[in-house]
Amino acid sequence: MSPVLGLDPGSRRTGYGVIEKRRGAPHFLACGVIGPDVRAPLPERLGVIYREVRAVMRQWEPAEVAIESSFVHRNIRSALVLGQARGAALAAVMGETRQPRVVEYSPRQVKLSMTAFGGAEKAQVQKMVALILRLGEPPAEDAADALAVALCHLFRDRNPGMVAAGGGP
Numbered sequence: 001m002s003p004v005l006g007l008d009p010g011s012r013r014t015g016y017g018v019i020e021k022r023r024g025a026p027h028f029l030a031c032g033v034i035g036p037d038v039r040a041p042l043p044e045r046l047g048v049i050y051r052e053v054r055a056v057m058r059q060w061e062p063a064e065v066a067i068e069s070s071f072v073h074r075n076i077r078s079a080l081v082l083g084q085a086r087g088a089a090l091a092a093v094m095g096e097t098r099q100p101r102v103v104e105y106s107p108r109q110v111k112l113s114m115t116a117f118g119g120a121e122k123a124q125v126q127k128m129v130a131l132i133l134r135l136g137e138p139p140a141e142d143a144a145d146a147l148a149v150a151l152c153h154l155f156r157d158r159n160p161g162m163v164a165a166g167g168g169p
Helices: 042-060 076-094 107-115 122-132 141-158 160-164
Strands: 004-008 014-022 025-034 064-068 101-105
Touching: 004 042, 004 076, 004 141, 014 042, 014 141, 025 042, 025 141, 042 076, 064 076, 064 141, 076 101, 101 107, 101 141, 107 122, 107 141, 122 141
Parallel strands: 004 064, 064 101
Antiparallel strands: 004 014, 014 025
């Protein structure tokens, strides 16, 4: 199976995780955090996200990309900025010659697929990601979130009802 790229977009930190299924089990390939200079203007930060996601796309050539969907923020400005970061990441994904299939999952769906509880804390998700992927230590928070999105995508094949039940934020 070709790699699956998981993305957890944000204007300050965008996490990415690359996994694939081997012998029916998820296998870790790579993860990281794209962290533009937070003092830089938003257009510069979006440019960094775009370029770095494109570099990940070119390195791993995933057939599928799973991205965390936006949820409604109380702060409208934060929601708009997050939407722009998602747009930069999606533009990088779709800017490749070989365009992958893109699937979105809500934060609740991701948490439900990792912990069987849609309101799980980030630390719980980090620990489950490390356990499932047999990592020595939990990855950085944003990288763990991205890996969780990719795992959620792989798990939908085994138990689509569990992932679907987590709709909404």
